[in-house]
Amino acid sequence: MMSWLFYAAFLLFAVGMGLKLWQYATTPAPLKIPTTPAPTTTAGVIWRMTKEVTLFASLFKANLLLWLFAVLFHGGLLLVTLRHLRYFLDPVPAVIVWLQPFGIYGGIAMVIGLFGLWARRFLSARVRYISTLSDHLWLVLLLFLGVSGLVMTFFWHPDVIALKQYVQGVVRFAPQPFPSDPLLMAHLVAFFALLALFPFSKLLHAPGVFFSPTRNQADDPRERRHLAPWAAALEKEVS
Amino acid sequence: MSTANVAEREAVEQAEPELIPGSTSNVRSFVAPSEIQQAIGFAPELTEGWEQRAIAKMGELLKKYRSLQVFMDACVHCGACTDKCHYYLGTRDPNNMPVARQELMRSVYRRYFTPAGKLFPKLVGARDLTKEVLEEWYTYYYQCSECRRCSVFCPYGIDTAEVTMAAREIMNSVGLGQKYSAEIIGKVHRIGNNLGLNPAALRNTLEGLEEELKEETGLDIRFPLDEKGAEVLLVTPSADFFAEPHIYSLIGYAKVFHAAGISWTLSTKASEGGNFGLFIGNYDQLRRIALRIREAALELGVKRIVVGECGHAWRVAYSFWNTLIGVGAGSDDPYGQMLQKQLDPRYPQPAHICEVTYDLLERGAIKVDPSANDHLTITFHDSCNVARASRMGKHPEGQFEIPRAIIRKVANKFVEMAPETTREKTFCCGGGGGLLTDELLEVRIKGAKPRMDALRAVAESDGVNFMATICAICKAQFTKVLPEYGFKKSVVGGVHQLVSNAILLGSSY
Numbered sequence: 001m002m003s004w005l006f007y008a009a010f011l012l013f014a015v016g017m018g019l020k021l022w023q024y025a026t027t028p029a030p031l032k033i034p035t036t037p038a039p040t041t042t043a044g045v046i047w048r049m050t051k052e053v054t055l056f057a058s059l060f061k062a063n064l065l066l067w068l069f070a071v072l073f074h075g076g077l078l079l080v081t082l083r084h085l086r087y088f089l090d091p092v093p094a095v096i097v098w099l100q101p102f103g104i105y106g107g108i109a110m111v112i113g114l115f116g117l118w119a120r121r122f123l124s125a126r127v128r129y130i131s132t133l134s135d136h137l138w139l140v141l142l143l144f145l146g147v148s149g150l151v152m153t154f155f156w157h158p159d160v161i162a163l164k165q166y167v168q169g170v171v172r173f174a175p176q177p178f179p180s181d182p183l184l185m186a187h188l189v190a191f192f193a194l195l196a197l198f199p200f201s202k203l204l205h206a207p208g209v210f211f212s213p214t215r216n217q218a219d220d221p222r223e224r225r226h227l228a229p230w231a232a233a234l235e236k237e238v239s
Numbered sequence: 240m241s242t243a244n245v246a247e248r249e250a251v252e253q254a255e256p257e258l259i260p261g262s263t264s265n266v267r268s269f270v271a272p273s274e275i276q277q278a279i280g281f282a283p284e285l286t287e288g289w290e291q292r293a294i295a296k297m298g299e300l301l302k303k304y305r306s307l308q309v310f311m312d313a314c315v316h317c318g319a320c321t322d323k324c325h326y327y328l329g330t331r332d333p334n335n336m337p338v339a340r341q342e343l344m345r346s347v348y349r350r351y352f353t354p355a356g357k358l359f360p361k362l363v364g365a366r367d368l369t370k371e372v373l374e375e376w377y378t379y380y381y382q383c384s385e386c387r388r389c390s391v392f393c394p395y396g397i398d399t400a401e402v403t404m405a406a407r408e409i410m411n412s413v414g415l416g417q418k419y420s421a422e423i424i425g426k427v428h429r430i431g432n433n434l435g436l437n438p439a440a441l442r443n444t445l446e447g448l449e450e451e452l453k454e455e456t457g458l459d460i461r462f463p464l465d466e467k468g469a470e471v472l473l474v475t476p477s478a479d480f481f482a483e484p485h486i487y488s489l490i491g492y493a494k495v496f497h498a499a500g501i502s503w504t505l506s507t508k509a510s511e512g513g514n515f516g517l518f519i520g521n522y523d524q525l526r527r528i529a530l531r532i533r534e535a536a537l538e539l540g541v542k543r544i545v546v547g548e549c550g551h552a553w554r555v556a557y558s559f560w561n562t563l564i565g566v567g568a569g570s571d572d573p574y575g576q577m578l579q580k581q582l583d584p585r586y587p588q589p590a591h592i593c594e595v596t597y598d599l600l601e602r603g604a605i606k607v608d609p610s611a612n613d614h615l616t617i618t619f620h621d622s623c624n625v626a627r628a629s630r631m632g633k634h635p636e637g638q639f640e641i642p643r644a645i646i647r648k649v650a651n652k653f654v655e656m657a658p659e660t661t662r663e664k665t666f667c668c669g670g671g672g673g674l675l676t677d678e679l680l681e682v683r684i685k686g687a688k689p690r691m692d693a694l695r696a697v698a699e700s701d702g703v704n705f706m707a708t709i710c711a712i713c714k715a716q717f718t719k720v721l722p723e724y725g726f727k728k729s730v731v732g733g734v735h736q737l738v739s740n741a742i743l744l745g746s747s748y
Contacts (some may be wrong), residue, residue, distance in 0.1 A: 020312075027305040030522065032558045035390045035398065036627055037635035037663060052394070061664075062319035062392035070317070070394075120318065125257040127318040129333045130342065132364035134355075135316050200355050205395050208313030213306045214387075214396035219630055221558045222587055225570035230303060231562065234526065235574045 002166075002188065003175035009192035016199025017207065024211040028228035038219035045218050052215055066120065072113030073142075079106025080149070087167040104153055111146040114139055138201070141190055148187045158184040259331040266681050268381045268674070271416035279424050279524065282414035289413040290368050294351050296412045297344075297405070301352065303522075306401040311348045313395045314338060320389040320399075325666045326382055329685030334379045337389035337399045343375055344406050373415065380406040381417055382682050384672035385518065386623035391663050403672070404520025411519055419676035423515050427528055432477035432511035441510055444480050448490065458745045460497045462489075462505065467539050469504035471496065473592070474512045474532055474556070475547025476711035484732040485714055488548050491735025494742045495596050498605045503545075509535035512552035513711070517559075518673035526563045529555060533564035533578065542583040545590050548733050550622035550710030551671065556589045557629040591631050593709060596738060597641045600648050607741040612650035615705040617737065618697050619643055619655075620690065620717075621665035622710035636662075642709055642734050649741035654701045660693040668708075670716025683716060684723050691724040698726070707734050 039045050051057040056074075059067045083103020086092045118139045121131045152158050162179035169176035178185065197203070210216065273283035282292075301308045320337040322328065327335040334340060342364070349356030349365035356365030366372055385400035410416065426435045436444070445462035452460045463469060473496075479489040496503045509532045516525030536544055544566055546556045561567030565575035566582070566589055582588045599605045619642060631637040639662045646653050660666050669686030697703040708714060708731060717731035 024305060024309060027302060027308050029305040030303065031562060033306060033398065033401070033628070035387060035396060035663075036630055036638065038630075040635060052396075056394055058392055058396065059317075059319055059394040062323070062394075066317060066319060124318065126321040126333070126336060127316075129258060130316045130318060130321065130336065130338050132316065133361070134363045137362075200353065202313070202315045205313040205315050208309045209395045211305060211309050212313070212396040213309075214390050214398050219635060221561050222567045222589075223569050225561050225565065225567060225572075225575050227562055227572075228303075231522070232572075234523075235572075 002178040002185065003170055005189065005192050006170050006175075009195040012196040013198055020199050020204060021207055024207065028230065029213040029217070030228035030231045032217055032219075032221040032226050033213050034217040034219050035214040036219055038217070040219050042218055045216055049210065049216060053209060065116075069113045069116035069120070072109045073117060074113075076106040076108070076110030076113060076146075079103050080110055080146075083107075087164050088171060090164075090168055107146060107150050107153065111143065111150060114143045114146060118143070134201070138203075141194060145187065145190050145194065148183055148190070152183060152187065156183055257331065258333045260333055262332040263326075263330045263335070263382060263682050263685070264332070264375075264378055266382065266679060267378050268676060269418040269678055270377075271418040271421035273414075275418065275421045275425055276411070276414060276416045279421060279428070281411045281416055281421070284414040286414065293368055293373075293409050293413045294347075296409045297348065298352070300405050300408065301348075304401070304405070306398065307405050309395075310341070310397045310401060311345055311352075314341060314345065314397055317394065319392050319394060320397075323389050323392050324383075324399075325386070325388070325669060325689045326384070326682060326686045329669070329688040330382075330682060332382075334375070335382060337393075337397075340379055340383055341397065341399055341402045343372070343379060344402055347372065373410070376406050377410060377415060380410070381674065381679070384623070384667045384669065384674055384686070386667035386671055387627040388623065388664070388667065391627060400672070401520075404518070406520075407518070407673075408520040411521065417519075417673060420515050420519050420673045423513075424519075424524060424528070427511055427513075427515070427531075431508055431531070433513050433515070434477040434480075434511075436477055436480060436510065438507040438510075441480060441505075441507060445505070448486075448493075452490065452493070456744055458497070460493050460744070462493055463503060464505050465507055465539070466502075466504040469502045469539060469541055471501055471503035471543045471545050472509070472532075472536050472539055472541040473503055473505055473545050473547060474509050474552070474589075475505070475592075476512045476549035476552060477510055478711040478715060479547055480510075482711075482715060484718070484729070484736055485548075485711055487736035487739055488733030489735075491733065491737075491739035491742070492547060492592055494739055494744060495592075495599065495605060495735070498742055498744055499599050504539060504541070506535040506539060508538070512546055512549045512556070514552060514555045515673060517551055517555055525555070525559065529560060529563045532556075532560070533566065536566070536578060537581070540581065542581070543586050543590065544582065544588055545592055545595055547592050548709040548711065548714075548735060550624035550712060552711075553591055553709075554624040554628040557591070560589055591641075591709075593641050593645060593734060594631050596735070597632075597645050600645065606743040607649045607738070608743055609649055609651050609741055611741040612737055613652070615650060615737070616652040616654060616701060616703045617646055617650050617705045617707055618653070618694070618703045619646060619661070619734075620668070620694075620706050620708040620713060620731075621661055622708055622713050623665060623667045623671060625709060626663055626665045639663075642707075645734055646707055646737060649737050654697050654703050656693040656697050660689065666690045666693070668710070668713040668716040669720065671710075671712050675712055675715060680719070684720050687716065687720045687724070691720070691726075694726070694730075695724070704730060705737075706731050707737060708732075709734050 158181045277283045346366040355363045383403040390398035423433045478485040514528045516528045631641045666689040669683045
């Protein structure tokens with residue numbers, strides 16, 4: 001049962017994301033609309049995008065407290081994800097072994113960040129106004145993942161050897177029985193939910209930012225003619 | 240204004256709640272009458288089945304514009320933008336928070352285009368497109384000036400202007416248009432400019448200006464119209480031809496060309512730099528209005544195209560003309576090459592009048608006496624479309640540096656407003672994006688508040704008595720709202736108005 005969920009979640013994620021990436025990549029951006037001042041070269045655009053996705057440069061300009069919570073959450077999540085690679089890779093690369101304690105700090109940072117983000121949804125009148133039920137539920141899901149992970153790290157140690165064997169079985173398409181541990185099971189089911197819903201939710205901000213024309217276009221409209229296929233067709237109609 | 244008044248006002252502001260739901264829900268632009276809508280190719284009025292047609296149009300736009308598709312998906316409701324819109328800051332209406340404005344459309348997008356919204360509308364905040372929702376769209380998408388300030392702060396670069404344009408395009412397609420924009424677009428096609436100034440009246444005005452300047456300076460400073468073989472075609476907002484303070488900048492351009500010995504011409508066909516096709520998000524209108532410039536340039540055989548002081552006109556010219564009508568470089572198709580062969584590649588095409596003047600000043604080709612502006616302490620208001628949607632010069636931020644460099648050369652006293660209100664973070668004047676119409680005066684006045692507060696601060700601290708800007712809409716809007724904030728109308732004016740004061744002409748040097 002768990003293995004089927006495992007495969008279903010990964011399949012939904014892969015197919016859903018694939019379709020979305022295809023949609024974003026094939027939808028034209030007919031006009032040059034970078035938010036200026038913008039870089040004038042492709043190298044400059046790569047640098048701008050790197051700052052955007054690693055340092056959250058625009059958010060930094062907008063709101064320092066929100067930026068701090070966002071960095072704690074996303075940075076923490078990145079470390080946590082790297083730590084979890086130990087279940088998927090065998091043998092575990094040295095760098096992942098080295099990273100293990102940082103994964104724990106990441107887990108703590110992530111949970112602090114999430115509580116901060118959730119608090120804003122109650123305490124700020126403006127953010128409260130724009131929050132939907134699903135905004136809250138996403139935070140609940142992520143907090144459950146983070147808190148249950150920390151509980152299993154510090155208090156309720158699951159059989160990680162059995163878990164590794166199970167995950168290795170799944171990735172080799174030879175599923176083994178899932179270790180009977182209710183908290184571990186809940187943790188994994190929550191992860192499957194995250195994965196399966198990712199392409200159908202606001203989590204699309206992750207791939208979306210790379211396709212955002214205001215951030216990924218170079219400011220060179222006088223030097224290069226930028227023409228989408230449907231716009232080029234209009235010229236043929238006239239001449 | 241006395242300090243007691245200021246303290247009083249601040250006390251009131253602090254007592255004001257963060258959100259006043261519906262505070263400007265009653266401020267709506269006039270709906271375009273059916274004959275005006277029809278004249279520019281839109282559905283004349285809302286008729287049976289408009290909902291399906293609107294959704295179909297939304298589907299079409301989602302396929303044509305990646306911006307819209309990504310922006311509909313990517314928002315996480317983080318709230319970074321919530322306190323960035325001047326209309327929100329001035330009205331406290333929550334629907335004027337950029338994310339909430341976008342959400343008016345995003346809720347409908349979710350309902351019709353996403354599995355989550357189709358299955359669990361309540362959970363994700365999805366809504367059917369009803370008459371009530373359409374009314375909200377019409378109200379609040381015409382309380383957005385498409386200034387892009389929110390897009391500076393959004394971690395995904397979501398630009399509300401793109402959403403507003405799409406919403407207006409959808410509404411126009413089902414027969415709900417805005418009178419102000421539709422009338423102006425009608426006029427530009429019928430007469431050649433937004434203000435409906437016909438060729439005879441235009442010629443008359445320009446001749447009058449020549450006579451006036453002759454009396455004043457003793458020189459033959461010309462305002463040529465439709466002169467074939469001129470070096471420069473100047474495309475400027477039609478307000479420059481008679482509105483105050485706009486006309487002082489037009490005089491400034493003429494003096495610059497005169498002093499530098501550059502032959503130039505205006506065109507009756509292209510007697511308008513503005514392009515309201517941008518405001519309503521309609522690519523076809525945007526392109527057809529821009530095509531007049533191409534035709535005029537080809538007919539007159541000019542070598543350079545220069546754009547006057549107009550914010551959205553410069554956005555369209557700088558960012559879109561190469562795409563729309565082939566003014567620019569780097570095209571390998573016959574359509575684009577036709578103009579490329581005619582235009583002089585040594586100059587940027589198109590060029591902003593500030594780029595031209597700055598270059599002449601740098602080279603010493605024109606001379607100025609900055610003491611002519613000593614009665615003024617000047618600040619500069621960055622216009623949104625210039626600041627956040629275009630550039631001047633060779634480097635990013637040239638759109639900020641070049642106008643300031645001109646002001647510093649032609650005047651001695653220059654003061655910056657607070658940095659969180661200038662350059663890329665500049666506040667809209669409150670009248671852009673198709674809102675410069677009297678029935679919206681309440682939101683225009685309230686939307687101008689962040690800028691007016693910043694101006695008041697430097698007026699009190701440094702005695703600033705002139706706010707220079709390079710946008711016809713900014714000039715018209717400020718002329719109207721400055722008195723509401725206790726300033727004289729004459730506090731606003733163009734950069735070339737200052738150039739005009741200071742430039743040395745003919746034998747005087």
